[in-house]
Amino acid sequence: xxxxxxxxxxxxxxxxxxxxxxxxxxxxxxxxxxxxxxxxxxxxxxxxxxxxxxxxxxxxxxxxxxxxxxxxxxxxxxxxxxxxxxxxxxxxxxxxxxxxxxxxxxxxxxxxxxxxxxxxxxxxxxxxxxxxxxxxxxxxxxxxxx
Amino acid sequence: xxxxxxxxxxxxxxxxxxxxxxxxxxxxxxxxxxxxxxxxxxxxxxxxxxxxxxxxxxxxxxxxxxxxxxxxxxxxxxxxxxxxxxxxxxxxxxxxxxxxxxxxxxxxxxxxxxxxxxxxxxxxxxxxxxxxxxxxxxxxxxxxxxxxxxxxxxxxxxxxxxxxxxxxxxxxxxxxxxxxxxxxxxxxxxxxxxxxxxxxxxxxxxxxxxxxxxxxxxxxxxxxxxxxxxxxxxxxxxxxxxxxxxxxxxxxxxxxxxxxxxxxxxxxxxxxxxxxxxxxxxxxxxxxxxxxxxxxxxxxxxxxxxxxxxxxxxxxxxxxxxxxxxxxxxxxxxxxxxxxxxxxxxxxxxxxxxxxxxxxxxxxxxxxxxxxxxxxxxxxxxxxxxxxxxxxxxxxxxxxxxxxxxxxxxxxxxxxxxxxxxxxxxxxxxxxxxxxxxxxxxxxxxxxxxxxxxxxxxxxxxxx
Numbered sequence: 161x162x163x164x165x166x167x168x169x170x171x172x173x174x175x176x177x178x179x180x181x182x183x184x185x186x187x188x189x190x191x192x193x194x195x196x197x198x199x200x201x202x203x204x205x206x207x208x209x210x211x212x213x214x215x216x217x218x219x220x221x222x223x224x225x226x227x228x229x230x231x232x233x234x235x236x237x238x239x240x241x242x243x244x245x246x247x248x249x250x251x252x253x254x255x256x257x258x259x260x261x262x263x264x265x266x267x268x269x270x271x272x273x274x275x276x277x278x279x280x281x282x283x284x285x286x287x288x289x290x291x292x293x294x295x296x297x298x299x300x301x302x303x304x305x306x
Numbered sequence: 307x308x309x310x311x312x313x314x315x316x317x318x319x320x321x322x323x324x325x326x327x328x329x330x331x332x333x334x335x336x337x338x339x340x341x342x343x344x345x346x347x348x349x350x351x352x353x354x355x356x357x358x359x360x361x362x363x364x365x366x367x368x369x370x371x372x373x374x375x376x377x378x379x380x381x382x383x384x385x386x387x388x389x390x391x392x393x394x395x396x397x398x399x400x401x402x403x404x405x406x407x408x409x410x411x412x413x414x415x416x417x418x419x420x421x422x423x424x425x426x427x428x429x430x431x432x433x434x435x436x437x438x439x440x441x442x443x444x445x446x447x448x449x450x451x452x453x454x455x456x457x458x459x460x461x462x463x464x465x466x467x468x469x470x471x472x473x474x475x476x477x478x479x480x481x482x483x484x485x486x487x488x489x490x491x492x493x494x495x496x497x498x499x500x501x502x503x504x505x506x507x508x509x510x511x512x513x514x515x516x517x518x519x520x521x522x523x524x525x526x527x528x529x530x531x532x533x534x535x536x537x538x539x540x541x542x543x544x545x546x547x548x549x550x551x552x553x554x555x556x557x558x559x560x561x562x563x564x565x566x567x568x569x570x571x572x573x574x575x576x577x578x579x580x581x582x583x584x585x586x587x588x589x590x591x592x593x594x595x596x597x598x599x600x601x602x603x604x605x606x607x608x609x610x611x612x613x614x615x616x617x618x619x620x621x622x623x624x625x626x627x628x629x630x631x632x633x634x635x636x637x638x639x640x641x642x643x644x645x646x647x648x649x650x651x652x653x654x655x656x657x658x659x660x661x662x663x664x665x666x667x668x669x670x671x672x673x674x675x676x677x678x679x680x681x682x683x684x685x686x687x688x689x690x691x692x693x694x695x696x697x698x699x700x701x702x703x704x705x706x707x708x709x710x711x712x713x714x715x716x717x718x719x720x721x722x723x724x725x726x727x728x729x730x731x732x733x734x735x736x737x738x739x740x741x742x743x744x745x746x747x748x749x750x751x752x753x754x755x756x757x758x759x760x761x762x763x764x765x766x767x768x769x770x
Contacts, residue, residue: 172697176762184690185527191681192418192534199536204429211432216495223436258442258470265446266453272466 224259228280231299232263235278238293238301244270249280277302308489312496315488316348316503318371319481322358322378323351325385330576337573342514345507346577349553352500353584354378356480363457370455371487412523415530419509422533427502430543434495440545443470448482449492459643473645475636477588478547501549505542508553508749509533515560516753519567520760528756537683537741538748547589548745554585555595556749559713562599562625563753566606567706570618579625583632590647591746593633594724598716600626602709654727663726670725673736674718677744688744691751694758701761702754710754717747 174180211219221229239245245267247260260278261269277289281298292303324347331338355374362369408416435445447469451457457480462472482497489496509529516525532538541548558581565574582599585592607614607622653659678688691714695702702711721743728735 168697175697178763181759181763184686188531188534188686189418191685192536195536195682195685208432216434216493219434219495223433258438258446262441262446262449265449268461268467270466271468 220263224263228259229263231278231280231295232260234295234299235260235276235301236264236267239264239267239276241266243275244268245276245278246271246274247278247280248282248284249278250282275304308493308496309499311488311490312485312493312499315485316499318375318378318488319351319355319484320344320348321351321382322354322375323347323349325378325381326350326354326580328385328389330580331573335573337571339514341510345510349504349507349511349550350580350584352481352484352550353477353554353580353587355484356477357587359451359480359484360457360476363459366456368455369487374484412526415526419530419533422539423502423506423509426505426539426542427499430498430502431495435498435545437544437546439547443474444478444545444547445482445494445497446470447476447479448486448497449494451476451479451483452486452492463643471647473590473640473643473647474547475587475589475592477550477584481550498543498545501542501545504549504553505533505539508549508556511553511557512560512749512752515557515564516756519560519564520756521764524756524760524764527759528752531685531687531755532749532752535683535685535687535748535752537745541745546742548742551585551589551592551595552746552749554581554588555592555746556753558582558585558596559599559602559750560753562603563706563709565621566603566709570615570621572617572621575621575625579628582629586629586632586636591743593636594720595717595746596629596633598713598720600629601716602713605712606709654729659727660723663732666726666732667722669732669736670722673740674722674744677741683741684748687748687751687755690755694755698758698762702758707757707761710750710757714747714750714754717750718744721746 211222214222224232235245245260245264246269247257249260276292277284277286279298279300279302283298284302286302288305289302290305292301294300327343327346327350331343358374359369362373367373435441450461457476461467462469481500485497485500486492512532513525513529516528519525520528538552541552558578561574561578561581565571565578568574578599582596585596603622603625607619677684678692681689695711701707724743725732725735725740
């Protein structure tokens with residue numbers, strides 16, 4: 161134990177020299193620059209390039225996924241204001257669950273008894289609902305039968 | 307044009323925060339540089355306005371720019387008259403004097419900090435909100451509050467709408483809604499300007515508050531350290547509530563420490579109390595973090611009870627009372643509304659739960675060590691803290707330094723306790739929230755490193 165304590169004391173004394181502080185500072189700056197460059201090279205720069213010059217809608221489409229974003233705009237046009245909806249979808253990520261209520265608001269999500277069911281990349285049917293409008297084979301909106 | 311509207315929303319927020327800051331700092335009393343006051347007005351202003359929007363909603367008043375700003379304009383006029391009468395402007399200028407002697411290394415650090423802030427503005431504004439909580443939790447609520455011109459608790463309580471975390475504090479979504487009111491639409495790109503603006507405010511406040519305690523060089527080193535931690539800066543671009551929480555908590559702790567170490571100047575304690583309440587208002591975890599302030603203050607009162615004068619003790623008791631009142635009000639509101647948190651709720655606060663989950667401790671420690679030795683997110687910050695603590699443990703628990711050390715350690719232990727009692731699957735929780743929760747302590751860690759740097763390398767020469 162005393163050997164370890166001795167080494168620790170020597171190292172502690174060394175850390176109290178300004179040379180050590182300068183070395184830590186240099187290492188810090190090096191790592192900061194390294195990870196900054198790494199981030200840029202590994203994807204950030206490509207993303208900046210892709211997003212540069214786009215308008216807000218195009219940027220939203222980029223982050224949401226163009227296909228899904230177009231489908232959400234289609235839903236926005238085809239679901240009358242004041243109605244509610246539920247989503248049935250095969251999402252790429254769990255974030256998809258939030259995109260629909262976010263983009264479609266002031267249409268409100270209703271996970272129990274919605275008037276409309278948005279079906280995206282899935283084949284879904286439900287008793288009491290009929291096809292309202294279709295964008296593609298697996299992209300359509302169901303409506304509660306009157 | 308829309309960007310000007312957003313800037314105007316910032317200016318109005320700063321105007322709303324100006325008077326509380328002015329009166330808190332004592333009309334006409336010098337000692338706070340102009341930049342620090344401006345940054346404080348900005349962050350406190352957003353807190354005041356978001357809370358005002360919340361109160362209006364509870365009273366059934368639909369908010370708009372006019373009815374929010376009206377009382378602030380009146381108060382501002384009164385404050386300005388008082389300020390002119392007292393000649394405050396001249397005193398502020400006088401306090402900013404004496405900033406000569408910047409060396410090459412100081413200029414380098416200042417340049418890197420400026421680069422980091424500008425780069426953060428660019429990163430935030432190149433793409434709209436796209437992260438999990440920024441959309442699902444905050445931006446969605448902000449859009450709702452903007453359209454409804456109120457916090458619609460009817461919708462929050464409706465399980466069929468399935469709103470995420472209805473119990474979360476509303477600082478961030480209401481601040482975003484405030485900016486939408488100016489923009490005239492829910493612009494989820496420009497609203498992200500809030501976060502780098504908060505980073506700029508943080509850098510200013512962190513530097514000036516530390517300059518009083520550590521001297522200029524060590525304050526600059528600390529600010530440089532924190533502004534170059536990738537994980538920290540990243541959170542100033544993605545639209546999460548972590549950033550305001552880190553700002554409010556870190557600054558409230560530093561001002562509390564300033565009160566302890568700087569002649570019990572009551573202004574520091576008042577500022578700390580305001581920022582602590584805002585930490586509580588910005589995120590759930592704020593409740594745990596401001597308990598650290600209370601614990602540190604209580605410890606200080608016990609240790610220094612003989613040396614303390616009666617007015618200082620009274621101030622400290624008021625501080626604890628104000629924070630306890632804010633926490634109690636929040637808990638009462640959550641209980642009254644019937645909200646329940648999925649991570650920490652009444653059922654998790656049992657000794658049996660903690661004892662049953664003790665086998666999680668190795669997993670938590672393993673997660674912690676990943677962060678200590680992982681420079682990708684943290685640069686060397688946690689490693690230096692850990693190494694410094696091991697090598698200089700005597701110094702770290704001596705004098706006033708011990709209060710910072712205890713504050714940081716309480717934060718780590720507090721979050722370890724949260725991981726022990728949470729009903730969520732532990733691996734999932736550590737994976738999704740581990741680094742985010744540790745990030746709340748990064749301001750204190752940078753303060754700790756700065757204090758150690760001052761103690762070892764700079765001594766007392768250049769302080770104050």
